[in-house]
Amino acid sequence: MASGGTHSTLGILAGGGNFPVTIAELAKRRGRSVHIVGIQGEADPAIERFPHTWIAWGEVGKLLDALNRAGADELVIIGGVKRPDLKSVRLDMGAIRNLPLLISLTVGGDDTVLKNVVRFFEAKGLRVIGAHDAAPELVVPAGPVGNLVPSEDARRDIARGIEVVKALGKLDVGQAAVVVREHVLAVEAAEGTDRMLERASELRQWGERARGRREGALVKTSKIGQDLRVDMPVIGPRTVERAAAAGLAAIALEAGRVLVADRAEVERLAQEAGLAIFGVTVD
Amino acid sequence: MASGGTHSTLGILAGGGNFPVTIAELAKRRGRSVHIVGIQGEADPAIERFPHTWIAWGEVGKLLDALNRAGADELVIIGGVKRPDLKSVRLDMGAIRNLPLLISLTVGGDDTVLKNVVRFFEAKGLRVIGAHDAAPELVVPAGPVGNLVPSEDARRDIARGIEVVKALGKLDVGQAAVVVREHVLAVEAAEGTDRMLERASELRQWGERARGRREGALVKTSKIGQDLRVDMPVIGPRTVERAAAAGLAAIALEAGRVLVADRAEVERLAQEAGLAIFGVTVD
Numbered sequence: 001m002a003s004g005g006t007h008s009t010l011g012i013l014a015g016g017g018n019f020p021v022t023i024a025e026l027a028k029r030r031g032r033s034v035h036i037v038g039i040q041g042e043a044d045p046a047i048e049r050f051p052h053t054w055i056a057w058g059e060v061g062k063l064l065d066a067l068n069r070a071g072a073d074e075l076v077i078i079g080g081v082k083r084p085d086l087k088s089v090r091l092d093m094g095a096i097r098n099l100p101l102l103i104s105l106t107v108g109g110d111d112t113v114l115k116n117v118v119r120f121f122e123a124k125g126l127r128v129i130g131a132h133d134a135a136p137e138l139v140v141p142a143g144p145v146g147n148l149v150p151s152e153d154a155r156r157d158i159a160r161g162i163e164v165v166k167a168l169g170k171l172d173v174g175q176a177a178v179v180v181r182e183h184v185l186a187v188e189a190a191e192g193t194d195r196m197l198e199r200a201s202e203l204r205q206w207g208e209r210a211r212g213r214r215e216g217a218l219v220k221t222s223k224i225g226q227d228l229r230v231d232m233p234v235i236g237p238r239t240v241e242r243a244a245a246a247g248l249a250a251i252a253l254e255a256g257r258v259l260v261a262d263r264a265e266v267e268r269l270a271q272e273a274g275l276a277i278f279g280v281t282v283d
Numbered sequence: 284m285a286s287g288g289t290h291s292t293l294g295i296l297a298g299g300g301n302f303p304v305t306i307a308e309l310a311k312r313r314g315r316s317v318h319i320v321g322i323q324g325e326a327d328p329a330i331e332r333f334p335h336t337w338i339a340w341g342e343v344g345k346l347l348d349a350l351n352r353a354g355a356d357e358l359v360i361i362g363g364v365k366r367p368d369l370k371s372v373r374l375d376m377g378a379i380r381n382l383p384l385l386i387s388l389t390v391g392g393d394d395t396v397l398k399n400v401v402r403f404f405e406a407k408g409l410r411v412i413g414a415h416d417a418a419p420e421l422v423v424p425a426g427p428v429g430n431l432v433p434s435e436d437a438r439r440d441i442a443r444g445i446e447v448v449k450a451l452g453k454l455d456v457g458q459a460a461v462v463v464r465e466h467v468l469a470v471e472a473a474e475g476t477d478r479m480l481e482r483a484s485e486l487r488q489w490g491e492r493a494r495g496r497r498e499g500a501l502v503k504t505s506k507i508g509q510d511l512r513v514d515m516p517v518i519g520p521r522t523v524e525r526a527a528a529a530g531l532a533a534i535a536l537e538a539g540r541v542l543v544a545d546r547a548e549v550e551r552l553a554q555e556a557g558l559a560i561f562g563v564t565v566d
Binding site for chain 2: 172184188191
């Protein structure tokens with residue numbers, strides 16, 4: 001959990017989406033000053049409402065300087081990034097000085113890269129914290145998100161889904177599954193939750209399962225050993241839309257370990273579709 | 284394993300594909316007489332090379348009579364079937380007499396239906412045996428299928444895949460996974476092996492993993508508790524083609540518990556693609 005003297009500045013290294021701005025807003029509301037470092041071509045220009053610095057991929061020196069000058073001792077790394085186009089990478093002196101370390105980032109699987117990113121910043125005296133530490137409001141609570149609760153049938157599907165994602169999580173595979181009438185329709189591995197939901201949609205269209213009423217659940221959790229500081233599961237409006245299109249009755253999310261992007265919109269869409277979103281505890 | 288006095292007739296209830304004819308050939312080669320009952324619109328006309336009877340969906344009386352007259356005491360149910368068009372169903376007297384039993388077949392999940400089918404025939408004095416009992420030649424042996432063996436890298440992927448499908452099998456989910464460089468790319472649930480392989484293909488196309496050389500493995504096993512008499516995992520030429528298209532280096536199959544359709548063609552395609560097929564023991 002966050003310690004971070006509330007008077008120190010919170011650094012935010014911002015990729016795409018609206019999490020960076022939301023986190024900045026929530027931190028400010030709590031009286032904390034922020035400094036956002038936006039990656040060009042990734043971060044939303046809306047970050048300019050806050051003290052900010054733009055950097056290109058590779059401008060490591062500029063990044064560290066900006067955070068240093070702002071007096072940041074904690075850093076949140078948040079928002080989606082596309083793999084940088086090599087032509088857009090600018091290596092500044094800070095990057096060149098740290099080249100061996102930076103090269104090590106490109107080696108190994110995604111998990112290794114993320115671990116190395118954390119290690120890099122911590123070696124520079126910045127404590128990397130998760131979005132859930134910086135802004136606990138963004139995390140799925142235990143219980144209903146919005147005003148619908150899962151039916152008894154949906155709760156049975158959720159229980160089955162939790163069983164499956166727990167078993168998979170132990171093996172470091174995916175983190176989500178779709179269960180309809182206690183039958184496991186789809187399991188997520190590398191394709192991501194959106195594509196799994198599309199598949200579930202198609203499977204239900206030709207199956208006899210499409211009965212015109214909502215049934216089944218999407219279950220999504222974090223993986224065991226997942227570093228939530230740099231790699232936290234997220235759902236947002238699109239997840240709700242796709243779950244609704246797949247005819248599901250509920251979305252169950254691991255309480256405390258899944259972020260909700262644009263929660264107001266998520267709740268609105270869920271309510272409109274008659275789909276219950278619920279935070280569950282997974283031990 | 285098969286007992287079946289080799290002098291009794293082997294009944295074969297035939298859906299689509301060439302398994303029915305192959306099983307008939309192998310049984311005949313062993314000196315056993317056969318009688319094939321082909322389902323119209325499903326079974327291959329090639330069954331007519333053997334003593335046979337055609338039935339429509341629902342002609343239960345005709346089916347039982349044919350098997351009875353042929354002196355069949357064992358029955359193999361084999362080949363794919365589409366869900367029957369209700370208009371093509373003809374209920375004969377045998378069906379009407381057995382109506383309560385037949386209705387029970389339409390209730391419950393696929394597993395329950397298959398169990399009831401077995402129970403139905405056994406109540407009529409026919410022992411239902413699996414294709415693997417009737418023709419052990421059709422089953423994946425332990426060791427190489429064809430003349431290629433998996434590389435050390437592929438064997439690591441296979442080991443990881445076995446771990447995943449074992450965990451899933453215990454939960455009665457799917458029976459296959461694709462692993463590349465020990466990373467689980469795709470897990471099968473209700474969509475089937477072909478669609479999972481297509482997904483693996485696409486994921487590798489945009490991933491950095493497509494390096495122009497084969498790597499990774501498809502692992503396919505039976506599920507714990509799966510009734511191999513009526514529901515045995517199968518691979519065939521199409522599986523090999525799709526695994527090759529996904530850039531995989533190996534296919535690992537549970538020895539003794541997966542059927543190979545058109546083995547000569549499977550081996551030819553695997554050799555051509557440079558893809559190793561291997562039977563593994565899964566405990």
